[in-house]
Amino acid sequence: MISVKKAHHVGGHLIDIEFSDGVSGVVDLRDTVSRYEAAAEIRDPMKFADFHLDEWPTLIWPCGFDLAPEYLYELLTGSAPSWLEQTPEGMPVVAEYKPQYRA
Numbered sequence: 001m002i003s004v005k006k007a008h009h010v011g012g013h014l015i016d017i018e019f020s021d022g023v024s025g026v027v028d029l030r031d032t033v034s035r036y037e038a039a040a041e042i043r044d045p046m047k048f049a050d051f052h053l054d055e056w057p058t059l060i061w062p063c064g065f066d067l068a069p070e071y072l073y074e075l076l077t078g079s080a081p082s083w084l085e086q087t088p089e090g091m092p093v094v095a096e097y098k099p100q101y102r103a
Contacts, residue, residue, distance in 0.1 A: 001020075002019050002020055002021060002069045002070060002073050003019065003020045003056060003057055003058070003069050004017060004018070004019060004020075004053055004056075004057050004058050004059060004069050004072065005018045005019060005020050005057075006018040006024075007051070007053060007059060009048070009049040009051070010026060011045070012028075012030065012045050012048075013028060013029045013030035013032075013033060013045060013048055014026050014027070014028055014029075015027050015029060015051075015059070017072060017076065019069065019072075019073055019076075023073065023076065023077060025076050026076075027072055027075050027076045028075075029048075029067070029075075032067070032075075033048065033065075036065070038063075038064070038065050039061075039063075039065045041061070041063040041065075042061050042063060042065060047061075047063075048061070050062060054066065056069070057069075058072070059072070
C-alpha cells in the first residue's frame with residue numbers, strides 16, 4: 001500500500017511529494033482542481049496551499065477535498081503503484097464483495 005510520507009507546497013498548484021516507497025517529485029494539480037467542482041475553493045493558489053496530511057496519510061484541504069495516494073503516485077510517475085491490479089483498459093480491479101449468510 002502506498003502512502004504520502006511528506007508533502008509541501010512549492011507554488012501555484014504544485015506540490016513536492018514523497019511516497020512511502022521513496023519515489024518523490026513535484027506533482028502539478030492544476031488540472032485536477034479545475035476538473036472537480038468539489039475543489040472549486042482551492043482553485044485559488046493561496047487556498048490550495050492550505051493542505052495537510054490526514055491519518056491515511058494523504059492530502060486533504062479544509063474544504064474537504066482530498067486525493068488518494070494512488071492517484072497522486074500515478075500523476076507523478078505516469079503509472080499506478082505496482083501492487084494495484086488493473087484491467088487492460090487501465091481501470092483498478094475492485095474485489096467483489098460476497099456476503100456470507102448463515103442459515
